Amino acid sequence: MSNISNNIPEKTIERLSEYRRTLIRCHKQGIKHIFSHVLAGMHGITAVQVRRDLMLIGFSSDTKKGYDVDVLIEFISAILDSPSAMNIGVIGMGHLGQAITKYFNGKGLKLRIVASFDVDADKVGTTIDDIPCFDMADFESAVIDHDINIVILSCPTRVAESMVVPIVNAGIKGVLNFTSKPLNFPLGIVVENYDITTLLEKVAYFVKEGESGDAAE
Amino acid sequence: MSNISNNIPEKTIERLSEYRRTLIRCHKQGIKHIFSHVLAGMHGITAVQVRRDLMLIGFSSDTKKGYDVDVLIEFISAILDSPSAMNIGVIGMGHLGQAITKYFNGKGLKLRIVASFDVDADKVGTTIDDIPCFDMADFESAVIDHDINIVILSCPTRVAESMVVPIVNAGIKGVLNFTSKPLNFPLGIVVENYDITTLLEKVAYFVKEGESGDAAE
Numbered sequence: 001m002s003n004i005s006n007n008i009p010e011k012t013i014e015r016l017s018e019y020r021r022t023l024i025r026c027h028k029q030g031i032k033h034i035f036s037h038v039l040a041g042m043h044g045i046t047a048v049q050v051r052r053d054l055m056l057i058g059f060s061s062d063t064k065k066g067y068d069v070d071v072l073i074e075f076i077s078a079i080l081d082s083p084s085a086m087n088i089g090v091i092g093m094g095h096l097g098q099a100i101t102k103y104f105n106g107k108g109l110k111l112r113i114v115a116s117f118d119v120d121a122d123k124v125g126t127t128i129d130d131i132p133c134f135d136m137a138d139f140e141s142a143v144i145d146h147d148i149n150i151v152i153l154s155c156p157t158r159v160a161e162s163m164v165v166p167i168v169n170a171g172i173k174g175v176l177n178f179t180s181k182p183l184n185f186p187l188g189i190v191v192e193n194y195d196i197t198t199l200l201e202k203v204a205y206f207v208k209e210g211e212s213g214d215a216a217e
Numbered sequence: 218m219s220n221i222s223n224n225i226p227e228k229t230i231e232r233l234s235e236y237r238r239t240l241i242r243c244h245k246q247g248i249k250h251i252f253s254h255v256l257a258g259m260h261g262i263t264a265v266q267v268r269r270d271l272m273l274i275g276f277s278s279d280t281k282k283g284y285d286v287d288v289l290i291e292f293i294s295a296i297l298d299s300p301s302a303m304n305i306g307v308i309g310m311g312h313l314g315q316a317i318t319k320y321f322n323g324k325g326l327k328l329r330i331v332a333s334f335d336v337d338a339d340k341v342g343t344t345i346d347d348i349p350c351f352d353m354a355d356f357e358s359a360v361i362d363h364d365i366n367i368v369i370l371s372c373p374t375r376v377a378e379s380m381v382v383p384i385v386n387a388g389i390k391g392v393l394n395f396t397s398k399p400l401n402f403p404l405g406i407v408v409e410n411y412d413i414t415t416l417l418e419k420v421a422y423f424v425k426e427g428e429s430g431d432a433a434e
């Protein structure tokens with residue numbers, strides 16, 4: 001993440017997103033209250049961390065029964081969610097783009113995928129998972145027509161860099177980049193570069209370290 | 218990430234993985250040397266951060282021409298990679314599982330997807346993207362046969378929790394969980410819970426904050 005400074009740390013924002021999903025599952029199961037150490041345990045972190053995160057956003061209504069699940073969901077939502085819906089476009093409807101679209105569709109999030117873009121003539125003009133697919137050549141006009149604020153970049157890595165200029169020109173405010181090429185954007189555009197190879201290499205590294213630790217014991 | 222403590226911070230491991238991919242691209246372009254501020258700029262971070270990360274792994278051969286690209290690739294690889302190959306299984310061959318498999322296949326990584334698992338009779342027994350798909354009922358024996366160390370969990374969220382016991386029983390050492398349900402595993406198993414909703418909600422949050430910042434100016 002880059003370009004925007006803020007009072008709430010990035011990692012806290014990530015955890016708030018995770019807490020909310022857990023709390024929504026609790027709500028669906030009929031759970032009305034939850035203790036910080038229970039919420040912490042569900043995320044493999046400490047209760048101190050949970051309490052610190054909630055203190056940072058000004059939530060302090062911890063009772064003898066724990067946090068009120070519904071109140072906490074609403075409180076976190078007021079922090080994370082925009083008052084108006086954010087519309088999202090997916091650039092590149094290969095396997096990853098289609099997986100992401102299917103993943104978010106019907107999740108009932110405030111974030112809605114409203115359009116997708118590709119250069120493949122077999123995809124352009126069709127509807128994939130209920131989302132219209134436009135020609136990348138029409139990107140700028142489709143962004144205006146559909147009031148798109150954020151794009152997910154799931155195109156092949158070799159063309160990732162060529163997407164920067166159209167994204168800037170179209171007035172996009174946030175980019176979630178899933179290609180293997182980290183991209184830089186002008187100040188004012190939020191970028192999250194995420195190559196899933198990083199996650200897998202991280203897991204593999206700590207597995208390796210764990211194994212060598214075992215051997216040393 | 219949980220369960221394994223280590224001297225090199227998680228975030229440094231993530232960045233080393235990213236540096237290496239950038240350096241491999243540089244190598245392919247015929248670039249022989251790179252300055253820390255150039256490498257930093259390609260990742261949207263400071264040169265100080267790059268130098269600190271490389272100092273942490275004991276790399277200090279900065280010359281007047283910058284880092285030697287090939288030497289640095291080898292140095293990072295010695296840190297990240299296991300001496301023997303790590304074999305990976307993908308649990309759940311829906312859109313996400315297939316996207317991930319296609320993504321990693323042919324990337325030439327030390328990490329190799331060698332098997333996939335599903336419960337769908339149309340998939341079991343077939344080969345998807347050159348990877349054999351086994352019945353989840355045969356998970357334990359397939360893990361032994363294919364010497365699988367790490368699994369990627371891309372099954373539907375509603376069945377994620379039911380995968381914990383088979384994963385533990387099969388002796389898996391690392392789990393990259395892409396479902397929306399954070400999972401806990403016994404000590405000694407490395408887990409990275411990653412719901413891509415978190416990334417998208419983070420980008421949306423900083424876009425929102427950036428916009429309200431603009432309004433306040």
